[in-house]
Amino acid sequence: MNNLQNIHHSMPIVSQVPILYVIGLVLILFSIGLIGVLSRRNVIVIFMSVEMMLNSVNLLFIAFARLYGDLGGEVMVFFVMAVAAAEAAIGLALVIALHRNYKTVDMAEVAELKQ
């Protein structure tokens, strides 16, 4: 173990990823997911975009957990993953119910609440 750690620390290049790069990447990914949610009409693609947004936030949690050396962020990622799994199960059940009743998954055609 000790030996391995020595090898690890004596690597010639100190490998660091600047936190700002991670923040920028996360904002780009979150924005793409947001565009997907706002502009697509297929409800399954909307769900996929929501999953992308949740996952980009997870990446930010992990980056800051590593930056401050506190594992609370990784625990939070755990919980976000569990909630995302629950959300996917419920959401896809809703999609199936929607398709059974309306014969479509196009959100532009499901406008009953507007009328």
Next chain:
Amino acid sequence: MEELNMRMILFYVFSFIMVASALGVVLHRNPVKSAMFLVSFFVGLAAMYALLGAEFLAVVQILVYVGAIMVLFLFVIMLISVREENFESPGSNLGRTAATVLLIGAFAVQFLVMARVFTAGPGINASRPYHGSLGQTGKIIEGNVELLSFKLFQGYLLPFELISIVLLVAAIGAVVLAKKNRRKLQ
């Protein structure tokens, strides 16, 4: 600014993969291909987790998202007959575009604020060990998985149990929602 080391090269490579896959998810007409791009996105994200030193969550990411959630998505996509979507929709109106532009502008402003806060940003040193709670034995624990388990089951035991109840309720709710309703009125 600094020399390109291996970790930065990998960061750029996986960033490119993730951004391209995310654009593929949003821009592709066929939902099946969107799902395939989403798989690529999740794998890239797992690689990024591993790059940032969260090996356990990288494995969990592959298992949960690529293994479970994407299979669920693909099942549902195959179950209902999908059509290719045409983008010239009445849904893409001016207000929606304005909202999108506003929100992305807000994100850009937020990024600039972050750039001021983290000027000459502190780097994420993935080889530095965490200084977490090491348990009551005082034993020095190396490794992400052991530390994470200590943190999870010592500090966050009640949320952990509650999240299992959330998952149970979600599973029951999904069954109830997707079940065929025999007493339908029409």
